[in-house]
Amino acid sequence: MDRLNPNSRKDAFGSKINRTHVPVLAYGIPWLSILLGSLAPLLPVIAPAPVMPPFAFIMLVAWQLVRPGILPLWAGLPLGLFDDLYSGQPIGSAVVLFSCALLATDLFEGRFPYRNFLLNWFNAAVLVTIYVALATLFSGAKLTILQMTVMLPQVFLSIAVFPLAAWLVAMLDRLRLMRLRRVG
């Protein structure tokens, strides 16, 4: 009898024999990475103007585009609430914006099920621009022309940082699907 192809016993995530995915990792890592993104205001960066990209939102969009359906649609409520506790925005702002983004990416997924990275990037760019604009509107800060011009570098940085976030999500996705649990 011929020997089986050795590659059939394992895949990129480990041995397929006697090993399977860990549910805590498989479902927990997307949540954890977005929550860590929300803690970015505690990074030792004290900015005189809003310059940092909204990491939690970018991670949320990246997960939603790479793995549609991995986050339930109601995830915007707990994730947004946590983000609001640290972001300095009035509570409720991220709840609304995260939920709307989840809904938007869900509709986008239904309309364009087959897409390349550029389309994902374009979609993320549109979403993050709307997010930053609405977050500024909701923030309670005085809306001046200056505020608008200050917003622009943040938007550009957020768009530029998306490929990095997508790469991070891809790495985390490999970690997420590691076959670590022993069965039988």
Next chain:
Amino acid sequence: MPPPAGRRSGINRKEQLGLFAGYLAVAIAIVLGCALLIISLIRPEAFAGLRNMASDLASPVGAIGGESRVRSRGFFEDIAGYYHAGQRNADLQNEVEVARIRLAEAEALKVENRRLKAALGMSEGNLKPVATGRLIGSTSASARRFAYLSVGSADGVRNGMPIVSPMGLVGRVLEVGSGSARVLLLTDSESMVPVRRATDNVVAFAEGRSDGSLRLRLINLGINPLKKGDVFVTSGAGGMFRPGIAVAVATEITRDGAIGRVLSNPAATDAVIVEPVWQPAAVEAMNTAPAPPVVGTD
């Protein structure tokens, strides 16, 4: 464990209900979020307790970060010192800048003293600092400018207390948790500090602008007497900040005042001092609504 591929529920009743429940949940989340947003826009202090609890929980992480910020800056400066012989030069320039601010503050104090001597029986007294802390982070993605402070009500920090660094005023305490506090930085658009020119009594308001500078608005309109390089210090009006803390230096003259650069850049400060409210009675009197007039019955 890849996610479910199909978005269409098909004929499966359970899947149909699940999909429907998902959309119902997101609709409820949006409505709930709108309600929360409206409440917190009308009453910004409504969820202060929740926020303080959260920042208390996370502040140890931030404190480590704050220390590493200071240490890593030192580390990179050391490396830079080998590459650029100008490191010492930079240090000296920094020192000169501090000295210049100190000089401006001293001049302000001299004027202040002269005025106080004129007002009989008015003794300033020394304000003892309440606590010393570290700025551990800031809301760097939001349009509002808050910072997190590593000390809280357990160290005696209360609402409204001024936060001062060796370079000048940083902001004031807005919300206090037990082990951390939220600071309204000078550059927030809601922040307004009464200031005067260090050399004389030209009074103005320093309002935060969103790009990290201050707008110095003169109270007495007329011919604008300001010049580039004028240093502004707190005037003590309002009773919250003691007079004579350095605030800003004018960099650009406008029609009704100037645009100023904040002297104590919060990014460059590691340790900050929490000072008590200068005249607590005056602040309290301003915050409480005036008592209704007693109507005499005759």
